[in-house]
Amino acid sequence: MSSSLSSSVQSPSSVFSMTPTAGRQRTGSPLWSSLMEICQLLQIPVTEAMEESDLVFQHLHYKAGQCIYTIGQPFEMLYIVYSGFLKSVMLDEYGHQYILNFPMRGDLIGIDGIYNKAYASEAVALCDCDVIMVPLQVLIDVGKAYDHLDTAIYNLMSQELLREQKMASALGSLSAEARVARFLLNLSERFAAMGYSGKQFNLRMSREEIGSYLGLTLETVSRLLSSLADNGMISVKQRNIVLNDVDGLQELCHTSPTRTRLTRKLASNTAPSQEMRQEAK
Amino acid sequence: MSSSLSSSVQSPSSVFSMTPTAGRQRTGSPLWSSLMEICQLLQIPVTEAMEESDLVFQHLHYKAGQCIYTIGQPFEMLYIVYSGFLKSVMLDEYGHQYILNFPMRGDLIGIDGIYNKAYASEAVALCDCDVIMVPLQVLIDVGKAYDHLDTAIYNLMSQELLREQKMASALGSLSAEARVARFLLNLSERFAAMGYSGKQFNLRMSREEIGSYLGLTLETVSRLLSSLADNGMISVKQRNIVLNDVDGLQELCHTSPTRTRLTRKLASNTAPSQEMRQEAK
DNA sequence: CGGCCTCTTGACGCGCTTCAATAATAGTGG
DNA sequence: CCACTATTATTGAAGCGCGTCAAGAGGCCG
Numbered sequence: 001m002s003s004s005l006s007s008s009v010q011s012p013s014s015v016f017s018m019t020p021t022a023g024r025q026r027t028g029s030p031l032w033s034s035l036m037e038i039c040q041l042l043q044i045p046v047t048e049a050m051e052e053s054d055l056v057f058q059h060l061h062y063k064a065g066q067c068i069y070t071i072g073q074p075f076e077m078l079y080i081v082y083s084g085f086l087k088s089v090m091l092d093e094y095g096h097q098y099i100l101n102f103p104m105r106g107d108l109i110g111i112d113g114i115y116n117k118a119y120a121s122e123a124v125a126l127c128d129c130d131v132i133m134v135p136l137q138v139l140i141d142v143g144k145a146y147d148h149l150d151t152a153i154y155n156l157m158s159q160e161l162l163r164e165q166k167m168a169s170a171l172g173s174l175s176a177e178a179r180v181a182r183f184l185l186n187l188s189e190r191f192a193a194m195g196y197s198g199k200q201f202n203l204r205m206s207r208e209e210i211g212s213y214l215g216l217t218l219e220t221v222s223r224l225l226s227s228l229a230d231n232g233m234i235s236v237k238q239r240n241i242v243l244n245d246v247d248g249l250q251e252l253c254h255t256s257p258t259r260t261r262l263t264r265k266l267a268s269n270t271a272p273s274q275e276m277r278q279e280a281k
Numbered sequence: 282m283s284s285s286l287s288s289s290v291q292s293p294s295s296v297f298s299m300t301p302t303a304g305r306q307r308t309g310s311p312l313w314s315s316l317m318e319i320c321q322l323l324q325i326p327v328t329e330a331m332e333e334s335d336l337v338f339q340h341l342h343y344k345a346g347q348c349i350y351t352i353g354q355p356f357e358m359l360y361i362v363y364s365g366f367l368k369s370v371m372l373d374e375y376g377h378q379y380i381l382n383f384p385m386r387g388d389l390i391g392i393d394g395i396y397n398k399a400y401a402s403e404a405v406a407l408c409d410c411d412v413i414m415v416p417l418q419v420l421i422d423v424g425k426a427y428d429h430l431d432t433a434i435y436n437l438m439s440q441e442l443l444r445e446q447k448m449a450s451a452l453g454s455l456s457a458e459a460r461v462a463r464f465l466l467n468l469s470e471r472f473a474a475m476g477y478s479g480k481q482f483n484l485r486m487s488r489e490e491i492g493s494y495l496g497l498t499l500e501t502v503s504r505l506l507s508s509l510a511d512n513g514m515i516s517v518k519q520r521n522i523v524l525n526d527v528d529g530l531q532e533l534c535h536t537s538p539t540r541t542r543l544t545r546k547l548a549s550n551t552a553p554s555q556e557m558r559q560e561a562k
Numbered sequence: 563c564g565g566c567c568t569c570t571t572g573a574c575g576c577g578c579t580t581c582a583a584t585a586a587t588a589g590t591g592g
Numbered sequence: 593c594c595a596c597t598a599t600t601a602t603t604g605a606a607g608c609g610c611g612t613c614a615a616g617a618g619g620c621c622g
Contacts, residue, residue, distance in 0.1 A: 090450055094535050098450040112446060114439035120446070140432065144425055151421065157438045158395035164445040165393060165401070169371055169379040171452040172496025176578065207601065215453025217579060222602055238587075238601075254375050257577065257611075457610065488569065498611060503570055519569075519619080538579075538609065 032056040033082070033132050035142065041080050041106045041132075044152040055142065057132050068109070068123040068131060075113035077133045081105050084129025085204040089122045099213040101163075102126070102205060105194055108134075111160055126204045171215045173256055179214040180224045181252040184234065188243055199246075203239040313337040314363070314413050316423065322361055322387045322413075325433040336423065338413050349390070349404040349412060356394035358414045362386050365410025366485040370403045380494040382444075383407070383468075383486060386475055389415075392441055407485045452496045454537055460495040461505045462533040465515065469524055480527075484520040 035053040039046045059082060062068060068079060071091055081103050088100040088109060100121055103109045113119035114136060143150035170179060192198030203210070207218040207225075214221065228234045233249055235242040243249065316334040320327045340363060343349060349360060352372055362384050369381040369390060381402055384390045394400035395417060424431035451460060473479030484491070488499040488506075495502065509515045514530055516523040524530065 090446060092450060092454070092535075096454065096537070098454055100446055100449070111439055112443050115436050115443055120443050136432075136435070140435070144431075150425075150431075151417075154417070154421070154434075154438070155396050157435070157442065158392055161438065161442050161445060162393050162396055162401050164442060164449060165371060165381055168381070168445060168449040168452055169373060171449055172493075173373070173377065173379055206599090212453075218601080219580085219603085220578060222600095223578095226602070254373075256377070487567095499569080500571085500612085501610060503568095504610090507570070 031059040031130070033059065038080060038132065038134065039149075039152075041082070042108060042152075042156060043106065044149065044156075047146060047148070050146055050149075053142075053146075055138075057134055059130050059132050062125040062129045062131065064125055064127045066125050068125065068129075069113070069119045070122045071119055073119050075110070075117045075119055075136075077135055078108055078110040078113075078139065079123070079131040080134060081107045081109065082130040082132050084131075085126040086123050086129060087126055087205060087209060089124060090120065091122070097212055099209055101167075101213070104190060108156060108160075111157060174253075175255045175257040176214075176216050176220050177224055177227075178253050178255045179216065180210075180221060180228070181249045183210065183214060184241065184243065185246070185249055185253065188246070198243070200240070200242045203241060312340040312411070314340065319361060319413065319415065320430075320433075322363070323389060323433075323437060324387065325430065325437075328427060328429070331427055331430075334423075334427075336419070338415055340411050340413050343406040343410045343412065345406055345408045347406050349406065349410075350394070350400045351403045352400055354400050356391070356398045356400055356417075358416055359389055359391040359394075359420065360404070360412040361415060362388045362390065363411040363413050365412075366407045367404050367410060367412075368407055368486060368490060370405060371401065372403070378493055380490055382448075383494070385471060389437060389441070392438060455534075456536050456538040457495075457497050457501050458505055458508075459534050459536045460497065461491075461502060461509070462530045464491065464495060465522065465524065466527070466530055466534065469527070479524070481521070481523045484522060 033041075033056065035050050035055045035057075036046050038044075038057060039050060060068075060079075062084075068086070069077075083105055086103045086109070088103055090098045090100050092098065103123070109123050109131075110119065112121055139153065140150075143153050170182060174182070187201065187203075188198040191201045205213075207221045210216075211218045211221045225234070225236050228249075229236045231248075233243075233245040235244060314322075314337065316331050316336045316338075317327050319338060320331060341349075341360075343365075349367065350358075364386055367384045367390070369384055371379045371381050373379065384404070390404050390412075391400065393402055420434065421431075424434050451463060455463070468482065468484075469479040472482045486494075488502045491497075492499045492502045506515070506517045509530075510517045512529075514524075514526040514533075516525060
C-alpha cells in the first residue's frame with residue numbers, strides 16, 4: 001500500500017524527460033502536475049516557496065463510463081479533476097442511486113473516503129477525463145511544510161461541506177422548478193469560470209441523472225426544461241442548452257412549492273455577557 | 282483578534298485553581314477542558330503525548346434560546362458541545378430558515394465558518410448548554426504537534442461531509458414517513474451513545490423545527506408521529522417519545538414515496554489498466 | 563384565571579410521481 | 593451507406609402524497 005502511495009508522487013529527477021510544461025502536453029497519457037499547478041487548480045494562493053517544490057503528481061486518464069473509484073473500495077487517493085466531467089454517486093442500502101454532484105475541472109473528489117478509510121461514493125467519468133492523483137498523506141505533509149497551505153485544505157473541506165448543506169436545504173425546501181433553474185445557473189457559472197460560455201453549453205448528463213441529483217424524476221426534469229423553453233427563458237435542443245434570461249431564472253430560484261418556512265423567528269440575544277470570556281492576565 | 286484567540290487557551294499555571302477535574306465540576310460557569318478531554322469528546326484516539334499537554338480550553342455556558350454564533354459573524358472559533366442540545370440553522374437569501382442538524386454532546390460545530398472566515402449558519406441553544414471554545418488555529422497547530430491528530434481532524438470533517446451527503450440523499454428520495462422514522466432512530470442512537478435510554482427520550486425541539494430539518498411541514502410531522510403511534514410502533518405524549526418497535530421503524534426507513542430511482546446501472550470497468558500507474562524505480 | 567404557544571386533526575387542492583406511448587438520437591453491424 | 597436496436601427524451605393522463613388552510617385542544621406561565 002505504501003508503495004502504491006509513493007508511486008504517484010516523485011521527484012522529477014527520477015522520471016524520464018520531465019519538463020516544466022508537465023500537464024500541458026496533450027499526448028502521452030500519464031502526465032504530471034507540479035504542486036503549483038495543483039494549487040492553481042484548487043484556487044489556493046501560491047507562495048514562492050511552493051514554486052521551488054519538485055513534487056509532481058501523476059495524471060490518470062479515464063474513458064467515458066469508467067469508474068475512478070467505487071463505493072467501499074479502500075481509500076488511497078484524493079483526485080483533482082484536470083479535464084472532463086464526472087458524476088459522483090452514492091448508493092443507499094437498497095441499491096438506489098443518488099447523484100451527489102457533477103465534478104469538473106478544479107474539483108477535489110474523494111474527500112468522503114477519508115472517514116472510514118473507504119470511499120463512500122463512486123466517481124464515474126461522463127466523458128473522457130483527466131484526473132490527478134493526490135495521496136492524502138502527501139497532501140497533509142505538504143500542508144505542514146508550506147505556510148497557510150494546511151488552512152487552505154481545511155478551507156476546501158469547509159467549502160465542500162457548505163455546498164452540501166445548501167444542496168440539502170434546496171432539496172428540502174425548493175420547488176422542482178426552482179431546483180432546475182438553480183441547476184442551470186450553477187452549471188452556467190462553473191462553465192463560465194472555466195472560460196467556456198455561460199450562456200450556451202452542452203449538458204454532459206442525462207435527464208435521469210439530473211433528476212437523481214435534484215431529487216426529481218426524469219419526466220419532471222424534462223417537463224420543466226420544456227416549460228422554461230416555452231416561456232422563452234431558455235432554449236433546449238436535447239442536451240444543448242441556451243440561457244436567454246438569466247435574471248428570470250434567478251427569480252425562479254427562490255420559489256418554495258408555496259411553502260413558507262418558519263417565518264423568521266431567531267434568537268435575539270447573541271452571547272453570554274462578554275466579560276465571561278475570561279481574559280488572560 | 283489574536284488576543285481573543287489566546288484568551289480561550291491557556292496554560293493552567295496562569296489560571297486560578299486549575300485542577301485535573303476541569304470540566305467535571307458543575308458550579309462556577311467558565312470551566313476548562315484539557316486536550317485529552319477534547320479528544321475523548323470527539324472520539325479521537327488519545328496518545329500518551331497528549332496527556333502531557335497543558336493546553337486547556339475554555340467552556341461557555343448558554344441559556345435556552347441564546348445564540349452561540351450567528352450567520353455572517355466573523356469566524357473565530359470552533360465549538361465542541363459539552364452538554365445540552367442545540368440547533369444549527371441556515372438562512373436562505375429570503376429569510377427562510379432551514380435547520381441543518383441538532384448538535385449535542387461531542388459534536389463539533391462551526392466548521393462551515395472556516396470557509397469565507399464567516400459562519401454560514403447559526404447555532405442556537407435549545408436548552409441550557411455548555412460548549413467548549415476551540416480556536417481553529419490552535420487546533421491546527423496542535424494537530425501538527427501530535428502524531429495522527431491532524432488526520433483525525435480531517436477525519437472529523439470528512440465524517441461531517443458524509444453526514445450531510447446522507448441527509449441530502451434522504452431529503453431527495455425518502456418519503457415523509459421514512460424521514461421521520463430515520464430521525465427518531467438517529468436520535469435514539471445518539472442518546473444511547475451518550476448513556477441515556479435509546480428507547481425513551483424527550484424531544485428537545487418543536488414539531489416545526491423537526492419539519493424544517495426534514496423538509497416537511499409541522500403538520501406532516503405531527504400526523505406521522507400520530508400515525509406511527511396508531512400502529513403501535515412508538516408512543517407519543519407531547520415531546521416524550523417511546524420506541525416500541527425499532528425493527529419496524531428500520532423497515533420504514535427504506536421507503537421511497539413509491540419512487541424507484543435509477544435501477545442499479547453502474548459502470549463496471551473500474552480503472553485504467555493497473556500498469557498505467559507508473560511505478561517509481 | 564386568561565393569554566399564548568405548541569400540537570393535533572380534518573378537508574381540500576396542487577405538485578409531482580407514476581404509468582404509458584411515441585419520438586428523436588446514437589450506436590452497431592451488414 | 594442504410595436498416596436495426598438500444599438508449600434517451602418528450603408529452604399526456606391519472607393518482608396520491610404532502611402542503612395549505614382552518615379550527616380546536618392541551619400545556620405553560622404570569
